[in-house]
Amino acid sequence: MSAADKVKPAASPASEDPSAIAGNISYHAQYSPHFSPLAFGPEQAFYATAESVRDHLLQRWNDTYLHFHKTxxxxxxxxxxxxxxxxALTNAIGNLGITGAYADAIKKFGYELEAVAGQERxxxxxxxxxxxxxxxxxxxxxxxxxxxxxxxxxxxxxxxxxxxxxxxxxxxxxxxxxxxxxxxxxxxxxxxxxxxxxxxxxxxxxxxxxxxxxxxxxxxxxxxxxxxxxxxxxxxxxxxxxxTAADFNxxxxxxxxxxxxxxxxxxxxxxxxxxxxxxxxxxxxxxxxxxxxxxxxxxxxxxxxxxxxxxxxxxxxxxxxxxxxxxxxxxxxxxxxxxxxxxxxxxxxxxxxxxxxxxxxxxxxxxxxxxxxxxxxxxxxxxxxxxxxxxxxxxxxxxxxxxxxxxxxxxxxxxxxxxxxxxxxxxxxxxxxxxxxxxxxxxxxxxxxxxxxxxxxxxxxxxxxxxxxxxxxxxxTNGITPRRWLRFCNPELSEIVTKWLKTDQWTSNLDLLTGLRKFADDEKLHAEWAAAKLASKKRLAKHVLDVTGVTIDPNSLFDIQIKRIHEYKRQLMNILGAVYRYKKLKEMSAEERQKVTPRTVMVGGKAFATYTNAKRIVKLVNDVGAVVNNDADVNKYLKVVFIPNYNVSVAEVLIPGSELSQHISTAGMEASGTSNMKFSLNGCVIIGTLDGANVEIREEVGQDNFFLFGAKADQIAGLRKERENGLFKPDPRFEEAKQFIRSGAFGTYDYTPLLDSLEGNTGFGRGDYFLVGYDFPSYIEAQARVDEAYKDKKKWIKMSILNTAGSGKFSSDRTIDxxxxxxxxxxxxxxx
Ligand code: H53
The missing domain is CATH 3.40.50.2000 (Glycogen Phosphorylase B;)
Known part of the structure; x- marks a missing residue:
């Protein structure tokens, strides 16, 4: 008898029968020494469920190890x-194909799978x-x-x-x-x-x-x-x-x-x-x-x-x-x-x-x-x-x-x-x-x-x-897993995709998504697509309310930028754009405002602890939000929200509910970007520069379904030289937005050093190294095109469908292959 045979388990992990799974969960609740078996709140339910799932994983893990060893x-x-x-929980049971069985098993304890999965850190x-x-x-x-x-x-x-x-x-x-x-x-x-x-x-x-x-x-x-x-x-x-113990004196x-x-x-x-x-x-x-x-x-x-x-x-x-x-x-x-x-x-x-x-x-x-x-x-x-x-x-x-x-x-x-x-x-x-x-x-x-x-x-x-x-x-070219980033995080849209493609095989063969193209004008698909988006937007709005206390309108355009805060990613351009928008709204009459596309601008991301300018950007987004969101004249048309503690599970809520997403780095600086792929896969339209994987996304989804602006990578060095030589003439709209912040419209915090980083030679080193000033006008104009496009619901949903349909290339299965x-x-x- 080999060593491996000697330790073969008498019984395998819980089968796919909900009652047997529930029994296995109870077993773990009782015999895992972490909690009292008398308490079985959602948190204990999570740990016991996870341990039960781990049994399945361990068996496969052992089998795989042994198979590799022999082969x-x-x-x-x-x-x-x-x-x-x-x-890991939702992903593990999803990949194992036992989500339904586990959802039923958990119901036997009076809990919903989603609530239990939400306990995981x-x-x-x-x-x-x-x-x-x-x-x-x-x-x-x-x-x-x-x-x-x-x-x-x-x-x-x-x-x-x-x-x-x-x-x-x-x-x-x-x-x-x-x-x-x-x-x-x-x-x-x-x-x-x-x-x-x-x-x-x-x-x-x-x-x-x-x-x-x-x-x-x-x-x-x-x-x-x-x-x-x-x-x-x-x-x-x-x-x-x-x-070791030997090191202990x-x-x-x-x-x-x-x-x-x-x-x-x-x-x-x-x-x-x-x-x-x-x-x-x-x-x-x-x-x-x-x-x-x-x-x-x-x-x-x-x-x-x-x-x-x-x-x-x-x-x-x-x-x-x-x-x-x-x-x-x-x-x-x-x-x-x-x-x-x-x-x-x-x-x-x-x-x-x-x-x-x-x-x-x-x-x-x-x-x-x-x-x-x-x-x-x-x-x-x-x-x-x-x-x-x-x-x-x-x-x-x-x-x-x-x-x-x-x-x-x-x-x-x-x-x-x-x-x-x-x-x-x-x-x-x-x-x-x-x-x-x-x-x-x-x-x-x-x-x-x-x-x-x-x-x-x-x-x-x-x-x-x-x-x-x-x-x-x-x-x-990078890729993302379509399991976590569509199938499991966006079940509503996934079901529609499966229904229209008549197969769920897109989950592991993402190129099949191109099959959606032929339905891009189908009104029935449009209705289902819009309903799924709205459901995800409502879930997103609930998250925003829970973590910030700000109420946002699911009928407004959801515009999201989530990523690490970095000057080259240009969150500062986004917020300057929002400031400019706010100022224009303030200057409009009530009638004029009614024609405006209502928008909710959301920014999330962490700044490295010692990166001062990045931290100032976080503060600015929050300060702008505090003023705009409480301004009764305009807050029907614009909200600005900073989403705190952005992480993977927050992304899983935000991305399905997004409609426009910003990937606006200075061309040549973002090696690839991967969240751009996640957004596009979830039917979100990108506003972006020709940088990193944006270039390939635009090729795949079609240039009409991507809002492009800004300088190209091969222009950047020349533009920087131009700035250095004092030849750059800033657009009045750029000056107006900066001036509005400098005027104290968003509180007393001193934004001078941050804004000065956008000026020519200020002693702050690189003098708008990331060329926010150069790209700002074309950014504002692209945003105006977004507003117009969003008014035409049919057009917008078609763009959304074509984004999903064009995302097949960005599966990490293709990359890894x-x-x-x-x-x-x-x-x-x-x-x-
Ligand atoms: O790697 C991503 C790229 C992205 C790039 C990022 C990255 C880090 O997250 C950390 C260090 C580093 O050198 C690069 O910024 O553009 O998509 C995966 O390739």
């Missing part, structure tokens, strides 16, 4: 410092787009039956909770593990040592060896990720840091020195304490680097362990086989240390020579770039790196040296370019390691996340490398 396919490992998972282990993309990718990997796993960190406190106080945004630690997470399984059998600091020695066999310093443990927590309509469930493995403790007795324990706790520790201080920077290394080292040790486990005879001499069994994808530069760590493990632990280790590493790792913003391209101080990771710094220096030699010996013509292409920037003032350069030099493939962005990488950021490695660069075929070289491995 030994090539497997992808997605390394990401961020996952924005959101809630968001798992917000990410900041924004990049983290949510990673989560969508996991859903698609599982659904496509791909042998692939995610690796990340188990932050104790995820993305902060945002509260809006009098002074603006306040950050509160988000304790998603406050009670516990029913989805994770702690794996006490999976623990790896992780070293920091120390020095490099020469071992007796001549190998270099990293020694000394401090050693912590990485402990695995597995979160099963079920695919849609498949038996496969993959793993998101999150690492937590621990110190009992002598010191008994001597009353409590803190020093547990020093290493407290340092271990810091590692996964928070997502993105503030990096303004040296301590903060060091902690962030520790986090990155912790993720890379634990994951690679685990990957190598599994490589050996699947074929024990691989232990020696078969390393050339490694890239045919393992693909490592680095989600941005955050996991770049995977490169020197894999080199170190192969050379120092496994005994490979440099050339062989380099060949294996190069064939294994690939890099996705998500930004061209200079301030977001990571650079680490060489001194900090040398102190924390001395052996890795040696390896990086060697990579840099060999790259230089290669260019010098093979590409005389590039000599002048070498300094900027090198991995090391040896500027004596501030010597740094350029992480993106390391990724490009060491990885076999580099990809951008939308066509425009990938072209900018090839033509600008990485242009010099392109001439050396023309085949290294690819595009993989392309990664699998064109970068990873893996194929489906479905559990039979």
């Amino acid at each position: 030994d396919p090539k497997q992808t490992y997605y390394l990401s410092m961020e996952y924005l998972q959101g809630r 968001d798992a917000a282990l990410g900041n924004g787009g990049l983290g949510r993309l990673a989560s969508c990718f996991l859903d698609s990997m599982a659904t496509l039956n791909l042998p692939s796993w995610g690796y990340g960190l188990r932050y104790r406190y995820g993305l902060f909770k945002q509260r809006i106080a009098k002074e603006g945004q306040e950050e509160i630690a988000e304790d998603w593990l406050d009670k516990f997470s029913p989805w994770e399984i702690v794996r006490h059998d999976i623990v790896y040592p992780i070293r920091f600091f120390g020095h490099v020695e020469i071992a007796p066999d001549g190998r270099r060896k990293w020694a000394g310093g401090e050693v912590l443990s990485a402990l695995a927590y597995d979160v099963p990720i079920p695919g849609y309509k498949t038996k496969n469930a993959i793993s998101l493995r999150l690492w937590d840091a621990k110190a 009992l002598f010191q403790f008994n001597d009353g020195q409590y803190e020093s007795a547990a020093q290493l324990h407290s340092r271990a706790q810091q590692i996964c304490a928070v997502l993105y520790p503030g990096d303004a201080t040296e301590e903060g920077k060091l902690l962030r680097l520790k986090q990155q290394y912790f993720l890379c080292s634990a994951s690679l040790q685990d990957i190598i362990f599994r490589f050996k486990e699947r074929k024990p005879d691989r232990v020696s001499g078969k390393w050339s086989e490694f890239p045919s069994k393992v693909a490592v994808q680095m989600n941005d530069t955050h996991p770049t240390l995977a490169i020197p760590e894999l080199m170190r493990l192969l050379m120092d632990e496994e005994g490979l020579g440099w050339d062989e280790a380099w060949d294996v590493t190069n064939k294994t790792v690939a890099y996705t770039n998500h930004t061209v913003l200079p301030e977001a391209l990571e650079k680490w101080s060489q001194a900090v790196m040398r102190k924390l990771l001395p052996r890795h710094m040696e390896i990086i220096e060697e990579i840099d040296k060999r790259f230089r030699e290669m260019v010098i010996s093979t590409r005389k013509d590039m000599e002048g370019k070498i300094e900027s292409m090198r991995v090391l920037d040896n500027n004596p003032e501030k010597p740094v390691v350029r992480m993106a350069n390391l990724c490009v030099v060491a990885g076999h493939t580099v990809n951008g996340v939308a066509e425009l962005h990938s072209n900018i990488l090839k033509e600008e950021l990485f242009a010099d490398y392109l001439s050396i490695w023309p085949k290294k660069f690819q595009n993989k 392309q990664y699998a075929k064109e970068i990873w070289g893996i194929s489906a491995c479905p559990v039979p």
